[in-house]
Each structure stands twice: as structure tokens, then as C-alpha cells.
Amino acid sequence: MSGAPRPIPAGTVLFRAGDPCRGFVLLHEGSLRVTLTAANGREVVLYRVAPGEVCLQTFSCLVEGRDYSARGLAETDLLAEVIPSADFHRAMADDEAFRARVFGAVAQRFADFERLVEDVALTGFPARLARALLRLARGGNSVRATHEQLAGETASGRAVVSRQLARFAEEGLVETLRGEIRLCDPGALARLARDG
Amino acid sequence: MSGAPRPIPAGTVLFRAGDPCRGFVLLHEGSLRVTLTAANGREVVLYRVAPGEVCLQTFSCLVEGRDYSARGLAETDLLAEVIPSADFHRAMADDEAFRARVFGAVAQRFADFERLVEDVALTGFPARLARALLRLARGGNSVRATHEQLAGETASGRAVVSRQLARFAEEGLVETLRGEIRLCDPGALARLARDG
DNA sequence: CGGGCGTCGGTGATAAAGTCACCGAGCGAG
DNA sequence: CTCGCTCGGTGACTTTATCACCGACGCCCG
Structure with a gap:
């Protein structure tokens, strides 16, 4: 697609709330934990990004031009690819397989969120x-x-x-x-x- | 795109948890409320679909072939269009504007979910x-x-x-x-x- | 008009969950 | 060994949730 996958050591903070968004992250190896942090320091885990998935925190940013609203932490050593915005949009238009992958990730995230809400609220x-x-x-x-x-x-x-x-x-x-x-x-x- | 918009009276249940998914819903007018219901009858509002938006509950279903996991209720009279799965995928491939609209809806839902989790958990x-x-x-x-x-x-x-x-x-x-x-x-x- | 009835909201009692503060136990570094 | 840090146990308390009940209001109908 573009850009070589690069290694990222465990413990690295890939993004934090308020950061501007640099590109679209596709994870090849490892586990990326996305959390939400309260003013008082309390933190909840929103979801984890698994190998083969795309990080959708990034997605919202690129689509709407917003900043990140959550924090992304490498739970293990990662192998990840950063796709520039233009390439992402082109791939979404042209590449059927890529589209399917992104859709899968979106559906997965929705399921995660629903589970979380159900857990916490019900x-x-x-x-x-x-x-x-x-x-x-x-x-x-x-x-x-x-x-x-x-x-x-x-x-x-x-x-x-x-x-x-x-x-x-x-x-x-x-x-x-x-x-x-x-x-x-x-x-x-x-x-x-x-x-x- | 396809299929004429059709009117739906307020109070109609468009889908409930466990239903198979019939198509992709694009809302033209009115407000659609999506809720999650617990075994004990307690109910939380997940989000609302506004005019011009697509219902992403539907999205997860179509992409992954899953059943609905939540309940969709017409809060007001609606004007909605149901797009068959094949048409949806074709539009996502060919129609730039349609793609942008769906992306926008996805980003909006993510924001809604994050707000909800923040509210409830933090x-x-x-x-x-x-x-x-x-x-x-x-x-x-x-x-x-x-x-x-x-x-x-x-x-x-x-x-x-x-x-x-x-x-x-x-x-x-x-x-x-x-x-x-x-x-x-x-x-x-x-x-x-x-x-x- | 005056019951009857269903929804809405107020309230007391009690249980569950969350918060705060403190302290001791385990573990690693020097 | 001892210092220092993280980890986990615990008591006391506050907030939130649950359950049950009842009176108030609105509405339909005789």
C-alpha cells in the first residue's frame, strides 16, 4: 500500500488526547491499547487494536479533521504502518480488500463499544x-x-x-x-x- | 442511489436485538433512537441518528453478517430509505460523496460512544x-x-x-x-x- | 360531574458500588 | 540488609442504585 511497517517498543504512547492526527495506523503485530482518561486521573480501557486491524481513533481524526480524543499506548512491542491521509482515501476508493478490512475494523469497534456500554451501564x-x-x-x-x-x-x-x-x-x-x-x-x- | 424514501410513523420499532438485518438505512427526516436493553428491562440510549445520517447499527450487520444487537425506535415520524446490501457496497466503491457521508456518520458514532462511556464511567x-x-x-x-x-x-x-x-x-x-x-x-x- | 385507571413522580429504607486514606507486605536495586 | 517503590488489604464514609409504596395528576367514560 505505502510506507514500510516500523517497529515501536512496548510502552510507547502513540497518541494522547488533544494531539493532532498524523496519519492512519495499520497494525501488523502486537497490541495497542486505547484508553480514556478523566480529569481526576481515572482511566478506562476503550478497546484494543489487534494485528491486521486499523486504529479507528485515527479514523475519526482523518475523516473529520479532529484531534485525538483518547490515548493510545503500545501494550507490547508493535510493528505498525502509518498511511498518509491521501493514500488512505485513495485506497478506500480503489482497493476492495483494503475497504473490507477497514469495514471489519469499524464493525469490531462498534461491537467493542457496545460491550463496554453494556458492561458499565447495565x-x-x-x-x-x-x-x-x-x-x-x-x-x-x-x-x-x-x-x-x-x-x-x-x-x-x-x-x-x-x-x-x-x-x-x-x-x-x-x-x-x-x-x-x-x-x-x-x-x-x-x-x-x-x-x- | 436506489429505493424511494418511505415514511415511517413515530413509535415504530425499526429493529430489535437479534433481528436479522434487511438493508442499509439512510435517514432523510426525523430522529431514530438506538437503545440497548438489559435482561432486567433497564434501557440506555446509545445514540440518535439524525437526518442525512446513516444508521450504523445496520452497518455492522451488513459488513459482518451479524444480527442487530440493539433496538431502533422512531422517535418522530421518519422519512427513510433502505438500501440493499449489494447497492451499498457498490456505492461505497464508486460514489465518493456517499463514501464521505458514511465516513462522517462513522466518526459521529464514535464520538457519541466516547461521550457515553466518558459520561457513564468517568x-x-x-x-x-x-x-x-x-x-x-x-x-x-x-x-x-x-x-x-x-x-x-x-x-x-x-x-x-x-x-x-x-x-x-x-x-x-x-x-x-x-x-x-x-x-x-x-x-x-x-x-x-x-x-x- | 365523578369515578376508575394508568402514568408520573416523591420518598423512605436498604443494598451495592465507589472513594479516600492509610499501612503493611513483597520486590528489586544498590 | 535497607531503602524505596509498587502492590494489595482494609476501615470508614459518600454516592449511587434498587425496591417498594403511595399520592397526584390526566384522561376516558359512564
Whole structure:
């Protein structure tokens, strides 16, 4: 398409709220976390961009000429390609496959947002936390994350997470270590995640 | 593009969660409200589709072949055009103006979702309610809505809205009538909406 | 006009969630 | 080992949400 993919080390902030937008980001490898930060410092994870996806934070910027409204952080080392605005528009016009890819990303983001809203607005905290654990475990039975990070995932406070995890541990659903949560009974967690 | 715009009376449910998707909706006139409903019956307003915009709930469906995940209700009488999937894809390929319009709608939805998440996850209830009132007043100084509806807008409960409105009334910010709220001090409300 | 009835809103009681502050435990660096 | 930092546990409190109930209003109809 254009521009060579370039490596970006984990921990890099690709963009922050208020930044002007430089180009369209297509991710080849790694995980990009997009978050929203409140005035008081609280932070929620909006979604993650996976390999093969395009970052749509960028999309809104390019289309409307707006600045970024959220923060993008490289969760792992990345391999990403930055496509200039003109090239992006041309590819959208000419390249069927590229269009399909962007559409897919848009649909995925919508689904993510809907999930997030449903979680935050309609779901009790225990189920929300169970969902976050299952999501972050990605099929495995262990999550490497601090309570602080889980608070970001659940749009809640660190103390709230600590207490709920303690309750889960009492019931034998999880085991908590420093910086890691082991899922002892993923089935029960999944049931809790579904049934509220 | 295709298909004639057709009138739809207020109150019509255009789609509900789980429905298969029939086509791509382009709105000419009126206001379409898209909501998410919980198992327990609680409902939040995700966003509204305005004239000239496309309904992106439809978008995700067509692109990914998924069913609807939310509910679409005609808030007023509508004039809408339904574009078959094939026509939609062709227009996206060929028609620059159509593409620009769809992109605009996507960007708008993203902004709406971000606002919603920010409201629900990062903002205290009084500010959230103030924002909802200002948004629904659309520059005017009166909102025609029941407390129930405002609960949907703020992703909260009816009783919570009642109490907060009573407090606003005490402070002289609003005056409450049956089915209507008068904004007596929009400036103060705006300040509250901004500063949390 | 005067009931009957459905929606709307006020309110008390209680539970859940979030906030704040503090402290001790674990871990790594020097 | 000790310093210093992050991590997590916990008590006390505030805010928000939920549940249940009831009176007020509007409307239709006899």
C-alpha cells in the first residue's frame, strides 16, 4: 500500500488526547491499547487494536479533521504502518480488500463499544469483573495484571477490584498472587459473566 | 442511489436485538433512537441518528453478517430509505460523496460512544444529568421528558433522577413540571456539566 | 360531574458500588 | 540488609442504585 511497517517498543504512547492526527495506523503485530482518561486521573480501557486491524481513533481524526480524543499506548512491542491521509482515501476508493478490512475494523469497534456500554451501564460489578478476567485470560487460566489495571478494564476503582477478587477467592473461583490472578473455576466465572 | 424514501410513523420499532438485518438505512427526516436493553428491562440510549445520517447499527450487520444487537425506535415520524446490501457496497466503491457521508456518520458514532462511556464511567451523576438536560434542550430552555426517559439518557434509575432534579430545583437550576423540565439557569448547568 | 385507571413522580429504607486514606507486605536495586 | 517503590488489604464514609409504596395528576367514560 505505502510506507514500510516500523517497529515501536512496548510502552510507547502513540497518541494522547488533544494531539493532532498524523496519519492512519495499520497494525501488523502486537497490541495497542486505547484508553480514556478523566480529569481526576481515572482511566478506562476503550478497546484494543489487534494485528491486521486499523486504529479507528485515527479514523475519526482523518475523516473529520479532529484531534485525538483518547490515548493510545503500545501494550507490547508493535510493528505498525502509518498511511498518509491521501493514500488512505485513495485506497478506500480503489482497493476492495483494503475497504473490507477497514469495514471489519469499524464493525469490531462498534461491537467493542457496545460491550463496554453494556458492561458499565447495565451489568453489576461482579459479572463485569468476571468478564474482564475471562477476556484477559484469552482462553488460558491465568491473568497477569495488577488490581489497578483490572480497575481500568472494569471502569471501577482499585479497592473495589481488590475486595471482589477476595470474595471470588473465598468462593474458590480464583487464586490471587502478586500481579497475577489464576482462574480456578473458569466455568463458574463464565456463568457469572453471563447471568449477571 | 436506489429505493424511494418511505415514511415511517413515530413509535415504530425499526429493529430489535437479534433481528436479522434487511438493508442499509439512510435517514432523510426525523430522529431514530438506538437503545440497548438489559435482561432486567433497564434501557440506555446509545445514540440518535439524525437526518442525512446513516444508521450504523445496520452497518455492522451488513459488513459482518451479524444480527442487530440493539433496538431502533422512531422517535418522530421518519422519512427513510433502505438500501440493499449489494447497492451499498457498490456505492461505497464508486460514489465518493456517499463514501464521505458514511465516513462522517462513522466518526459521529464514535464520538457519541466516547461521550457515553466518558459520561457513564468517568462522570458523577449530577454532571451526567446536567449534560443530558442540555443535550435534550438543544439550545432551548425546556425539556419535554419524563424522569423515566431521563434515566435512560443517563444510564441510571428513575428514582435517582427524581431526587437529583429535586436538588437542582432547590438550587434554582431547574423547575420541574409534569413531563417537562424548565432550565432556569442553563449557565450554571453548563458549568456543572463541564467541571463534574 | 365523578369515578376508575394508568402514568408520573416523591420518598423512605436498604443494598451495592465507589472513594479516600492509610499501612503493611513483597520486590528489586544498590 | 535497607531503602524505596509498587502492590494489595482494609476501615470508614459518600454516592449511587434498587425496591417498594403511595399520592397526584390526566384522561376516558359512564
